[in-house]
Structures are given as C-alpha cells and as structure tokens.
Amino acid sequence: MNYDISIIGAGVTGSLIARELSKYDLKVCIIEKEADVAMGTSKANSAIIHAGYDAKPKSLKAKLNVRGNELMGDIAKQLDVPFKRVGSFVLAFNEEDMKEVNKLYEYGIKNNVPDMKVINKEEVKEMEPNISDEVVGALFAPTAGIICPYELTLSAVENAVQNGVELLLECEIKDIHKQKESFVLDTTKGEISTKYIINAAGVYSDIISKMAGDDSFTINPRKGEYLLLDKRQGNVVNTVIFQPPSNMGKGILVTPTVDGNLLLGPTAENIDDKENISTTNTGLSKVIKGARKSVPSFNVRDVITSFAGLRASSSVGDFVIKESYKVKGLINVAGIESPGLSASPAISEYVINILKTMDISLQEKESYNPIRKPVKRFREMNKEERENIIKENPLYGNIICRCETVTEGEIVDCIHRPAGAKNLDAVKRRTRAGMGRCQGGFCAPRVVEILARELNISKDEVTKMGGNSNILIGKTK
Numbered sequence: 001m002n003y004d005i006s007i008i009g010a011g012v013t014g015s016l017i018a019r020e021l022s023k024y025d026l027k028v029c030i031i032e033k034e035a036d037v038a039m040g041t042s043k044a045n046s047a048i049i050h051a052g053y054d055a056k057p058k059s060l061k062a063k064l065n066v067r068g069n070e071l072m073g074d075i076a077k078q079l080d081v082p083f084k085r086v087g088s089f090v091l092a093f094n095e096e097d098m099k100e101v102n103k104l105y106e107y108g109i110k111n112n113v114p115d116m117k118v119i120n121k122e123e124v125k126e127m128e129p130n131i132s133d134e135v136v137g138a139l140f141a142p143t144a145g146i147i148c149p150y151e152l153t154l155s156a157v158e159n160a161v162q163n164g165v166e167l168l169l170e171c172e173i174k175d176i177h178k179q180k181e182s183f184v185l186d187t188t189k190g191e192i193s194t195k196y197i198i199n200a201a202g203v204y205s206d207i208i209s210k211m212a213g214d215d216s217f218t219i220n221p222r223k224g225e226y227l228l229l230d231k232r233q234g235n236v237v238n239t240v241i242f243q244p245p246s247n248m249g250k251g252i253l254v255t256p257t258v259d260g261n262l263l264l265g266p267t268a269e270n271i272d273d274k275e276n277i278s279t280t281n282t283g284l285s286k287v288i289k290g291a292r293k294s295v296p297s298f299n300v301r302d303v304i305t306s307f308a309g310l311r312a313s314s315s316v317g318d319f320v321i322k323e324s325y326k327v328k329g330l331i332n333v334a335g336i337e338s339p340g341l342s343a344s345p346a347i348s349e350y351v352i353n354i355l356k357t358m359d360i361s362l363q364e365k366e367s368y369n370p371i372r373k374p375v376k377r378f379r380e381m382n383k384e385e386r387e388n389i390i391k392e393n394p395l396y397g398n399i400i401c402r403c404e405t406v407t408e409g410e411i412v413d414c415i416h417r418p419a420g421a422k423n424l425d426a427v428k429r430r431t432r433a434g435m436g437r438c439q440g441g442f443c444a445p446r447v448v449e450i451l452a453r454e455l456n457i458s459k460d461e462v463t464k465m466g467g468n469s470n471i472l473i474g475k476t477k
C-alpha cells in the first residue's frame with residue numbers, strides 16, 4: 001500500500017481534509033482504527049456550529065471558527081447534511097455575568113462575528129419564553145447553528161471515497177518509521193508507505209506525533225457528559241442556550257438538536273484515560289442542575305439516553321495545525337477541541353494551504369464532484385412523495401424503525417453507499433434507526449437481518465460496532 005498522503009483519523013477533521021484532498025490528483029488514504037468513521041469525539045459533542053465569539057481574538061480557534069461557520073452552509077448543502085442556523089444565547093444571571101457577556105461581545109467584534117447583539121431580559125424572554133426568570137440579559141448571535149456531527153463526518157468521507165480517496169477501517173497505526181523521503185506506517189492491516197502524514201487522530205494525536213518523532217505537545221482528555229431527551233421536549237427552546245464560559249469550557253447548555261430532540265450538557269472533567277467515555281451519576285446530576293438554571297421547565301422523565309465525549313485539550317492552548325518542525329512531511333492537526341466541529345471546513349482549507357507551501361504537486365482533477373448523492377429520508381416526505389418512492393422501490397413501504405420512521409429502503413441504501421454501513425451502530429448513525437425513544441428495542445433484530453442479507457454474511461457475524469461486538473451468540477431451544 002503506497003500513498004502520497006495518509007490521513008490518520010476519520011473524525012470530522014480527517015474526513016473533511018480527505019474530501020478537500022479528493023479534489024486533487026493524488027493517491028490519498030484515510031486510516032481509522034475503528035470499524036466506522038466518526039467513532040471518536042466527532043460522534044459525541046454538543047453539535048453546535050458556534051458563531052465564533054468565545055475564542056481569544058487572533059487565536060487559530062477564533063479565526064477558523066468564524067471561517068468554518070461561514071463555509072458550513074454550502075458544505076452542508078453539497079453533502080446533504082441537515083443544518084439549521086438557529087442562533088445562540090449566552091445568558092447572564094447577574095451583573096458579574098453581564099461583564100462576561102460584554103467581554104464575549106467584544107471578542108466577537110474582534111473575531112468578525114456578524115450581527116451579534118446584547119439584549120435585555122424582556123427581549124430574551126420574548127424570543128425564548130421558557131428561559132429562567134432569573135436572567136438579566138444575554139448575548140445573542142444569530143449565525144450559530146446546529147448540525148448532526150456524525151452525519152457531517154460520514155457524508156464527507158462518502159464524498160471523498162466517491163472522488164477516489166481510499167478508506168481503511170479497523171486499521172490501527174501501531175508505529176511510524178521515518179525513511180529518507182517517506183514514512184512506513186506499521187498498522188494492524190500491514191505496512192503502508194506514504195510520502196506525507198496528516199495526523200488527525202483526536203485525543204491520540206500526541207501519541208501519533210510521538211511515534212513519528214515529534215513530542216512537542218501533549219493531549220489531555222477532558223470528559224463531557226450529556227443527556228438526550230425525547231422529541232416531546234424538542235421545542236422547550238428554539239435556540240442554543242449557553243451560560244457564561246469558564247476556563248473549563250463553555251459550560252452547560254440546553255439546545256434543540258437538528259433532529260428535534262433536546263440535548264443537555266456537557267460537564268467538564270480532566271481525566272487520564274483516553275478511552276473513558278462512561279457517564280456517571282454525579283456527572284448527569286450536574287447536567288440536570290446546570291441545565292435547570294437556564295431552562296427550569298424540561299421534563300427529565302423524557303430522557304432517552306446519556307453519552308460522553310472527550311475534548312482533545314492540548315498543552316499549547318490552541319489548535320496545533322502545522323508541519324512538524326522536527327519531522328519533515330508530518331502535518332499535525334491536533335488539539336482540535338471545541339470549536340473543532342464548527343471550524344472543520346476551515347481547518348481543511350488551512351491544511352491545503354500548508355500543503356501548497358510544501359514540496360507537493362496539487363493538480364486539480366476535472367472529475368471531482370462535490371455533491372453527495374442525496375439521501376431519501378422517508379420521515380421528511382409528504383404523502384405524494386411517499387407514494388411515489390414506494391412505487392419506485394417497495395422497500396420504502398416497509399417501516400423498520402417505528403420511533404424514527406426509517407424504512408427498509410433507507411437501510412439498504414446506507415449499506416450500499418461508498419463507505420457504507422457494516423454494523424448496527426453504523427446503520428443507526430446513517431439512518432437514525434435505533435435513535436428513538438425505544439433505543440433500538442424493536443428495530444435492532446430487523447436491522448441485523450437486513451445487514452446479514454445485504455452483506456451476505458450470517459446473522460451471528462453481524463456486530464454492534466465491529467471487532468468482537470457480535471450481537472447474536474447462539475440459539476436457544
């Protein structure tokens with residue numbers, strides 16, 4: 001296996017870089033240790049496309065957040081990813097908080113965030129009636145939005161693969177050897193030879209950089225726990241509701257998701273274990289208490305699941321996006337904590353600009369197609385559209401997931417797309433089958449049958465998330 005460029009990590013950062021590189025006449029691969037894309041931090045975050053007033057002016061975070069927000073609308077359209085510019089509030093509950101709100105407004109002005117305003121209690125309550133009566137004012141930023149982070153990631157990979165990038169799943173980088181003009185990557189799938197490495201390995205990006213010979217930064221995981229509520233609670237608020245940030249992050253938010261649920265969280269806890277995404281009683285209690293401060297009225301009996309994600313907090317304090325000064329040919333894209341999702345389109349643009357300064361020929365391909373084949377989402381269709389699609393393909397007339405109205409047609413389609421689903425969770429992330437109130441209780445056995453049939457494997461070979469996570473282990477009498 002011989003490549004011009006190998007991208008390590010198929011999170012949102014690596015995936016959008018892969019898509020950007022698929023414009024050029026290069027042999028590119030994206031290498032992921034897990035059995036699907038978006039299995040790291042890109043599947044467990046607040047899903048906010050931030051306006052860009054939080055980050056310190058002149059930082060890379062500030063610059064790339066604002067640019068990423070600007071690019072997101074077009075990218076979401078090209079990749080057929082639902083994205084809503086709902087706007088965000090930072091609430092103030094006292095005069096001290098108001099000072100913070102005004103500081104964020106000043107940062108926003110310096111960072112070129114458009115159309116923000118500082119508003120009083122009455123204006124906040126008019127826009128968001130369920131906000132706490134304790135609020136005294138707020139910063140409102142209309143350009144903030146909500147998106148599905150894993151759908152953005154997997155659609156970018158799908159489009160990159162469609163344009164010639166190779167996706168190597170369940171391929172873990174174990175070691176890296178620098179040769180004179182190239183690298184040899186030792187992986188669980190054998191050796192890969194590559195001229196350049198783009199290190200987008202999230203919380204592991206310090207380990208990858210060190211394997212290649214650069215130990216100039218460390219990544220410290222900071223865990224954030226969340227609660228997701230049923231769609232019945234989805235319109236408790238219409239916008240993203242933040243509290244003033246602290247040195248541990250942006251605080252506990254209350255937000256609708258792009259799919260109509262209500263999301264509460266995250267906590268912020270520095271931990272050592274890069275694999276610890278457990279949720280805890282203490283963490284989730286903090287989430288409820290913190291969220292109630294902003295919005296007292298949500299019903300906690302409508303919680304359908306909890307999850308946690310790890311922020312890749314760097315020792316440098318900003319995104320680390322540059323060619324290593326110690327190892328020629330290694331481009332680190334590290335420390336991509338929040339606002340990494342928002343910045344991701346701008347990060348890919350920035351990486352291409354770095355490559356342009358290096359000894360690499362970037363010839364644009366005529367065949368490049370930025371448009372991902374649109375997804376047919378049955379739940380969003382009107383009666384006539386539903387009748388037509390069922391006539392065209394009767395599999396769309398068979399509802400598999402009743403909570404989220406997902407049809408057999410959609411599940412079959414997601415399995416056969418480029419970089420398609422190979423396991424139960426991959427189908428869930430692509431179609432929402434299993435994301436609803438029953439969390440897969442009804443549809444999971446049917447999805448297992450469809451996966452087995454379409455992938456031509458036996459049902460006991462179907463896994464939840466790759467590796468040895470087989471779902472069926474034998475037969476009862």
Ligand SMILES: Cc1cc2nc3c(=O)[nH]c(=O)nc-3n(C[C@H](O)[C@H](O)[C@H](O)COP(=O)(O)OP(=O)(O)OC[C@H]3O[C@@H](n4cnc5c(N)ncnc54)[C@H](O)[C@@H]3O)c2cc1C
Binds near residue numbers: 015038040339
């Ligand atoms: C609690 C929380 C809330 C957040 N909220 C927001 C938000 O609202 N808005 C926002 O803009 N940002 C937010 N972020 C930040 C955002 O989620 C991240 O910036 C983004 O997801 C980082 O993506 P990534 O691709 O860099 O990393 P990841 O998604 O972690 O991807 C890295 C990939 O590398 C793979 N990998 C690692 N080691 C190896 C190896 N040895 N071999 C092969 N593959 C490997 C991993 O399996 C993983 O898939 C939040 C983050 C957290 C944790």
